[in-house]
Amino acid sequence: MRDAVLNMLLDNVGNFVSGEDISRKLGITRAAVWKYIRLLQGQGYVIESSTKKGYCLRQIPDILDKVLIVHGLNTSILGKNIEIHSSIDSTNARAKELALNGACEGTVVIADEQVQGRGRLGRSWVSPPGKGIWMSVILRPRLSPQDVPRITIMTAVAVAEALKRCAQVEVGIKWPNDIVCSGKKLCGILTEVHAEPEVIHYAVVGIGLNVNLSIEDFPEDIRSMATSLRIERGKEFHRVDIIKAILQEMEKGYLQKLDGDGFAELLKEYERRSVILKRRVRVIGVGGEFLGCAEGFGEDGSLMLRLDDGSLQRILAGDVSIRGENGYV
Known part of the structure; x- marks a missing residue:
């Protein structure tokens, strides 16, 4: 019921919704409506209340709330099932566990913090709480195992397009799996698969994106080569907006550009954004x-x-x- 109240407020951001309307549409008492409003306010939502007008959502906090992610997502596969953790060892590890147990394609695992985040070649990935996007997506592609790198290429282009759209930042791609900005690493992509010689049972695509980290959040030994959206743009971002944009761009590439002419077009875009080509x-x-x-x-x-x-x-x-x-x- 808390989610239903929030959805009504999100449908009318900046406008008042009467407590009577909420009560009638959800079949709950006015006292229950007020209880959920107080709950949302305690979670950081800035909600103005007026005896005559009702309730108005004025400000949305930067929290990983499933309702915020799903609201207006407009995807057919990615994000239809979402699992959110306040802290986890690794979203990729959890996604692989879910995939082995039959989780549906498009399942997304997101964490506010990773304590054992991983990159390629077994490297650790700094994933402090509340500062970045640490998420993994389960895919079940109809590709041959040797074509798995296409998934990383698709994801890299999707992340680049999403950041251009919702963060107004142009990024480059460093083969095979890094997103870079100003010559520094902004995001890493880790694709892991469970496959036999002729078939892929599942692919898990992990994305680690530095969003609101300050330079002090990075260990000293990587400060010269790591960056974040906050560092690059001089302001903080709502992570949910970026998550939604990434999932939308990923689905577009996944459904339309993994084979044939679609992949040829995708590869050209990947090359256009490459920071190592001809160097x-x-x-x-x-x-x-x-x-x-x-x-x-x-x-x-x-x-x-x-x-x-x-x-x-x-x-x-x-x-x-x-x-x-x-x-x-």
């Missing part, structure tokens, strides 16, 4: 380091690298990292 980069892997010029990307998500001896080498994301010739980018 010299360092490839760091278990076998050592080597330099080359990034010439393009394959449909399998590989990086085509022109080595100093003139040969062209195909690099799979696997267990390698990419750095600029003299730094992170």
